Amino acid sequence: MKTRKGEQTRALILETALELFRERGYDDTTMRAIAERAGFALGNAYYYFGSKEHLVQGFYARVHRDQLAACQPVLEKERGLKARLLGVLDAVLITIEPYHRFAGTLFKSAADPQSPLNPFSRESEPVRLESISLFAEVLENSNVKVPSDLKAELPYLLWLYHMGIVLFWIHDNSPGQSRTRRLMELTADLVVKLIKLASSPLMRPLRQTTLRLLATLKE
Numbered sequence: 283m284k285t286r287k288g289e290q291t292r293a294l295i296l297e298t299a300l301e302l303f304r305e306r307g308y309d310d311t312t313m314r315a316i317a318e319r320a321g322f323a324l325g326n327a328y329y330y331f332g333s334k335e336h337l338v339q340g341f342y343a344r345v346h347r348d349q350l351a352a353c354q355p356v357l358e359k360e361r362g363l364k365a366r367l368l369g370v371l372d373a374v375l376i377t378i379e380p381y382h383r384f385a386g387t388l389f390k391s392a393a394d395p396q397s398p399l400n401p402f403s404r405e406s407e408p409v410r411l412e413s414i415s416l417f418a419e420v421l422e423n424s425n426v427k428v429p430s431d432l433k434a435e436l437p438y439l440l441w442l443y444h445m446g447i448v449l450f451w452i453h454d455n456s457p458g459q460s461r462t463r464r465l466m467e468l469t470a471d472l473v474v475k476l477i478k479l480a481s482s483p484l485m486r487p488l489r490q491t492t493l494r495l496l497a498t499l500k501e
Contacts, residue, residue, distance in 0.1 A: 292330045295320050296344065299337045300384065307387045308334070335398045335405065338388065342409045349377045353416065363424040364474045367440070370420055371447060371466050375459070378448070382459070385452045401445060414441045426474070428481050435493055436477065443473060 298320040302311040313334060317327035331337045356369030378385065391399050398405035418437035421428055428436060447469075451462040480489050 288330075291322070291326070292340075295322065295327055295330055296337060296340050299331075299334070300341060300381075303387065304381075304384045308338075308391055338392075338399050339405055339409070342406065345377060345381075346409050346412060349374050350412075350416065352377055357419060357423065361423065361425045363421070363426040363477065364470055366420045366424050367474065368467065368470045370416065371444060371470065374444065374448070375451060375462065375466075378451075379459075382451070389449075389452050410441070413444075414438055417441050417444070426478060426481070428477065429486075429489070431493060432477075432480060432489060435496055439496075440473075443469070 295316065299311070299316045302316055302319060305311075306315075311334070313327055313331075314324050316337070317324045320327065331340060352373035353370050356373065357366060360366045360369055388399065391397050392401065394400060395402075397403065400406065401410060414437045417440035420440065421433060421436060447462065447466055450465055451459055454462045456462075479485060480492075
């Protein structure tokens with residue numbers, strides 16, 4: 283059973299790890315250094331996080347919780363699909379903005395297909411599925427009617443689209459990552475138009491072919 287003190291200790295270790303990751307980079311930060319900076323014995327640090335990878339998964343989970351909270355006002359207010367999609371993407375970028383520099387160093391490890399830090403890894407699955415569910419909510423209460431066959435796969439496709447935006451953001455060194463904002467605005471409009479087009483009854487044969495191709499690629 284989790285206690286308040288245990289949660290505070292866990293949060294302190296995670297904050298300390300993020301601080302060191304930003305200072306030294308992911309590869310050059312050890313669990314021992316994290317424990318020493320946090321003022322705990324090494325065994326205590328391992329009690330809460332079994333490895334550095336578990337720490338990063340804890341970071342993913344915390345950022346995702348923050349993103350959910352930041353998205354709710356938009357999802358409660360907006361009904362237009364473009365406004366809902368842009369609102370969620372904006373909330374994501376605002377939430378991760380303090381970690382821009384750290385994200386660049388983390389990407390070196392997370393980009394490895396075999397890394398447990400990869401967004402597509404088994405270890406990342408809980409946060410990935412919750413994030414996909416967020417995009418299902420974006421669609422669910424919007425003013426755009428999406429056919430059931432497309433609705434089943436569209437949240438995953440929107441999650442992939444959002445991951446592309448985040449990847450661009452990681453490499454964006456423009457002031458305030460303004461280039462990412464511009465890309466987000468332009469592509470969100472295109473994405474919504476494509477969704478409306480794909481939802482047309484006349485597009486059903488092409489849509490089904492595309493969905494079968496997607497299912498094959500996911501196997």
